[in-house]
Amino acid sequence: MRKFLAALFVVAVALAIGAFFFRGQIALAFYDRALKKAMTQDVLAELPDGLSIGLCGAGSPLPDPERAGPCVVIVAGTKMYIVDIGEGGSRNIGRMGLPIGKVEALFLTHFHSDHIDSLGPLMLQRWAGGGATSPMPVYGPPGVDEVVKGFNQAYTLDRGYRIAHHGPDIIHPGGFGGEARPFTLDPDVPTLVLDQDGLTVHAFGVDHHPIEPAVGYIFEYKGRKIVLSGDTRKTPSVFAAAKGADLLAHEALAPDMVQRISNAAKAAGRDGLAHIMNDIPNYHTSPEEAAEQARDAGVAYLLMYHIVPALPISALEGPFLGKSQDIFKGPIRIGHDGDFIILPANSKTITLTHRL
């Protein structure tokens, strides 16, 4: 027995030494395998028919190692859409294994910089990396044309470089940039923005005063309904839109935690930052208010996104939620980048998965 154990030990040591010396080759073998999978896998076709929501950015402008700027993926059937494209969002779409070249359209809730600052990379990757042959439709309330025009202009030189380097047969000149699709909001009822392949998208006004216009969106597909609040204080239009929804994705800001940032800034003599932190809560919704909206609207699942402030350790999630779980008895998820929630067609099932 002792001899056998000694032999086993020698073999294990030999294997460990071998693995150490060949670690580069071993890593390359895994690398090739991962590349093959990335090149051949059709994630959208593998999903069950239905509606899904993913978080390519669960955060806000405040730096959070767990959360990029606000960015939401909606998949209806095999078609993929994006809502808002905050900093780091386009990278996360790639990291989540989603085909960025297949983005059908982008919807913007409003034009605060944290919701648009990854628009350039998104349009570039969809075109140059993803092979798009027509500009990306960008839906939004009035003002969207100005935003899209500005990004298109900023990337005009880069457009020339890409085509000159790879040739127009590879980099189709017609796929560059975005095409604004502004809509005018009906003040009384949600406005139909898109009706395509069984998916309907309605926009509704929210209260992010003094930022106007600002909207939320309703996505409906084969008996499933997802509502996004956009940036807003607690407002009746979100409640009305969310009635009977399967999932409400609501922005959430914990005022008492932001107050602590303000206090710390003031104590450090940073009065400007203290003032900004004082102002922020008045045009956002607290987690408890989001829970009230979910409860009153009778939604099945509450996904909190646009998380403010950063929650670098999970022990902060309790203080962030406050009494939310007493208010809304259904599942509450504090969103993380990579969350991907699947709602199969014509059912009540809601499944949380992770793509990061």
Ligand SMILES: [Zn+2]
């Ligand atoms: Zn905003």
Ligand SMILES: [Zn+2]
């Ligand atoms: Zn925001």
